[in-house]
Amino acid sequence: MNAVALVLAGLSSLSLSLAFARTGPFYEPMLAALLGAIWVLILAVRPRMPAHGLFLFLGLAAAGITAARGSTLLGLAAATATLFAWDAITMHRLILDLPPHGRRRIARRYALQALSTAAAAFALAAGGLVIHPTLGFPAALGTALGVLVLLAIAMWQSARVANSAGATASSGSEREKADGA
Amino acid sequence: MRNDRRLPVGLLFGAAFLVAGLYGRSPALLLLGVPPLVYAASLALSHAMMRRPVLEATRTPSMGRVTEGDVVTMTICVTNNGPDVAFAAVLDELSDDMTLVSGEPGYCGPLHRSEPVTAAYDLRVPRGVHVQSTLRVLIWARAGLSLEDYRFDCPTYVAALPCVEPLPAVAIRPRKTHTAVGPVKARVAGSGVEFFGCRGYVPGDDIRRVNWRAYAKYGRPFVNEYEDERMTDVIVVLDVRVTAHVRTNGESTFEPSCRAAASLAAHFMRRGNRVGFLLYGQTVDWIEPAGGRFHLEKILGTIARAHPARSYAFEDLANLPLQMLPSGSQIVVVSPLSRSGDALVAAKLRARGCSVLVFYVDSLELERSAEKPDAALDLAVRTRTLEMATDFRIMESMGVEVIPWSVMQPLAVAIRAAQLNRGIERRSQ
Numbered sequence A: 001m002n003a004v005a006l007v008l009a010g011l012s013s014l015s016l017s018l019a020f021a022r023t024g025p026f027y028e029p030m031l032a033a034l035l036g037a038i039w040v041l042i043l044a045v046r047p048r049m050p051a052h053g054l055f056l057f058l059g060l061a062a063a064g065i066t067a068a069r070g071s072t073l074l075g076l077a078a079a080t081a082t083l084f085a086w087d088a089i090t091m092h093r094l095i096l097d098l099p100p101h102g103r104r105r106i107a108r109r110y111a112l113q114a115l116s117t118a119a120a121a122f123a124l125a126a127g128g129l130v131i132h133p134t135l136g137f138p139a140a141l142g143t144a145l146g147v148l149v150l151l152a153i154a155m156w157q158s159a160r161v162a163n164s165a166g167a168t169a170s171s172g173s174e175r176e177k178a179d180g181a
Numbered sequence B: 001m002r003n004d005r006r007l008p009v010g011l012l013f014g015a016a017f018l019v020a021g022l023y024g025r026s027p028a029l030l031l032l033g034v035p036p037l038v039y040a041a042s043l044a045l046s047h048a049m050m051r052r053p054v055l056e057a058t059r060t061p062s063m064g065r066v067t068e069g070d071v072v073t074m075t076i077c078v079t080n081n082g083p084d085v086a087f088a089a090v091l092d093e094l095s096d097d098m099t100l101v102s103g104e105p106g107y108c109g110p111l112h113r114s115e116p117v118t119a120a121y122d123l124r125v126p127r128g129v130h131v132q133s134t135l136r137v138l139i140w141a142r143a144g145l146s147l148e149d150y151r152f153d154c155p156t157y158v159a160a161l162p163c164v165e166p167l168p169a170v171a172i173r174p175r176k177t178h179t180a181v182g183p184v185k186a187r188v189a190g191s192g193v194e195f196f197g198c199r200g201y202v203p204g205d206d207i208r209r210v211n212w213r214a215y216a217k218y219g220r221p222f223v224n225e226y227e228d229e230r231m232t233d234v235i236v237v238l239d240v241r242v243t244a245h246v247r248t249n250g251e252s253t254f255e256p257s258c259r260a261a262a263s264l265a266a267h268f269m270r271r272g273n274r275v276g277f278l279l280y281g282q283t284v285d286w287i288e289p290a291g292g293r294f295h296l297e298k299i300l301g302t303i304a305r306a307h308p309a310r311s312y313a314f315e316d317l318a319n320l321p322l323q324m325l326p327s328g329s330q331i332v333v334v335s336p337l338s339r340s341g342d343a344l345v346a347a348k349l350r351a352r353g354c355s356v357l358v359f360y361v362d363s364l365e366l367e368r369s370a371e372k373p374d375a376a377l378d379l380a381v382r383t384r385t386l387e388m389a390t391d392f393r394i395m396e397s398m399g400v401e402v403i404p405w406s407v408m409q410p411l412a413v414a415i416r417a418a419q420l421n422r423g424i425e426r427r428s429q
Helices: A002-023 A027-045 A052-069 A072-095 A100-135 A137-165 A172-180 B003-024 B027-032 B034-048 B212-218 B254-270 B293-305 B342-351 B364-370 B375-397 B411-428
Strands: A169-171 B055-061 B065-067 B071-080 B085-092 B099-103 B106-111 B117-124 B128-140 B147-161 B181-200 B222-230 B233-239 B274-280 B284-290 B330-335 B355-362 B401-406
Touching: A002 A027, A002 A052, A002 A072, A002 A100, A027 A052, A052 A072, A052 B003, A052 B027, A072 A100, A072 B003, A072 B027, A072 B034, A072 B147, A100 B027, A100 B034, A100 B085, A100 B106, B003 B027, B003 B034, B027 B034, B055 B128, B055 B147, B071 B085, B071 B106, B071 B128, B085 B117, B106 B117, B128 B293, B147 B293, B212 B222, B233 B254, B233 B284, B254 B274, B254 B293, B254 B330, B254 B355, B254 B411, B274 B293, B284 B293, B330 B342, B342 B355, B342 B375, B355 B375, B364 B375, B364 B401, B375 B401, B401 B411
Parallel strands: A169 B055, B065 B147, B233 B274, B233 B330, B330 B355, B355 B401
Antiparallel strands: B055 B071, B071 B117, B085 B106, B085 B128, B099 B117, B128 B147, B181 B222, B274 B284
């Protein structure tokens, strides 16, 4: 899982450096590469550090700047890679205490799921990049609003199920207490 | 449930890009909002479609009370009473001071309905009362990135009592004894085995106790008297002040002190005395003198819970609550006596009529082994040795018996060395 995070963080750094090299002054790609390298280093050496959220914010902000300057595809790649790198390291921190064989199995499973979701997200956005000049801004806006509505429904469902799931777990000690009573 | 944090992050960034795109009428920024929103949607959908198990989890130790350094086998059992789960990870959280000897404190794999899953692992436990509480179960969704984190509160207690070493006989001379027969010489004539004196024969005395030599010499009969042996109260005082103990290179004087106090309490109790216990440091933990195996377990349990403590009220040994200690009893103090006034506390105890035996916990060898040898160190050691000798002289002048004990050697060795020295001194006198 850490390897997935490292690869995605490297990809994000590369995309941002290329995008800034195309559109910005000379120090911008260097700065992007430097920050990317620092993040990769932290991911490799200190995966438990809480600084990864800051790099997520920096990466997405930089992706926004590059997209606004015209390097939309590279910005999209950078944003997707940054987001999923952060997700991978979040999950990695969660499973660090698990036994090694369990970690390996989870990592394989997660890598497959995360990379397919990232690819789908990137493909959808890149598809929008193609659709937008064809159908115009209103169509893109309609699609975005539709996605938001779908998301709201999913969130509501999720919250409902989570609330009902709260009472499904019980510990041995609680059961013993109940038996004792 | 870990989606709580990831989902808002995805939503926040997606919404931020959408708003920025709409505000700036920038299709590029609008499209940039797609990956975070797809990510959030994937999390939310995967979470909504997850099949939730109904779990029960227990943790059972093989033994609840062990001696420090023993191995305890923990067995964790998780039962799923809900729908089958394709992949789950069960993780038991270990406390920092426990060492995993063998086995895995967890399980990874499927959780089928009504099929309990067990995992056993062995832990080596140091002295103390160890509490394990949380048992985690992570459940993965069949598709998507969602994950649920169940935490079960299964408090498990394992008390690791201090190790009790066999000790040679420790001679004590308390001023007061009980009427019951015991191992302590009571300074009165009675039915012991050690010669106490002679007195004139009175009718009714056992003829076997007549001292025939005295009869031959003085022309009237005398009988031998023997010193009575009775039970007494022994109070073991363990000093747990953090300022008194030394810790260097991971080694400390605290653990050996706890072991020494436990060994002394067990030793005096096995010899037939009533033993009380006082833990002096953060608070005053006092156990009234009594006998029996249950009482010994109580004392060992208190020592198991002991830890170096700091308290301004009990920073000086001079604040020892003397009123608690039975007057005339035998006080056995296990302490490094770090402060200059500590040695004078023995005087107060003597004034209450107590006999005092101090096991001086010497950390000099321990500290010396951690340092590189040089002239300054030698000088420091000599100075400290002189200070110790002065303290010993002060205490001995007050009638306090001191047994210096380096924590690098067993307590029994220090006791034998003290007995040998006392014998040499007596012979030289």
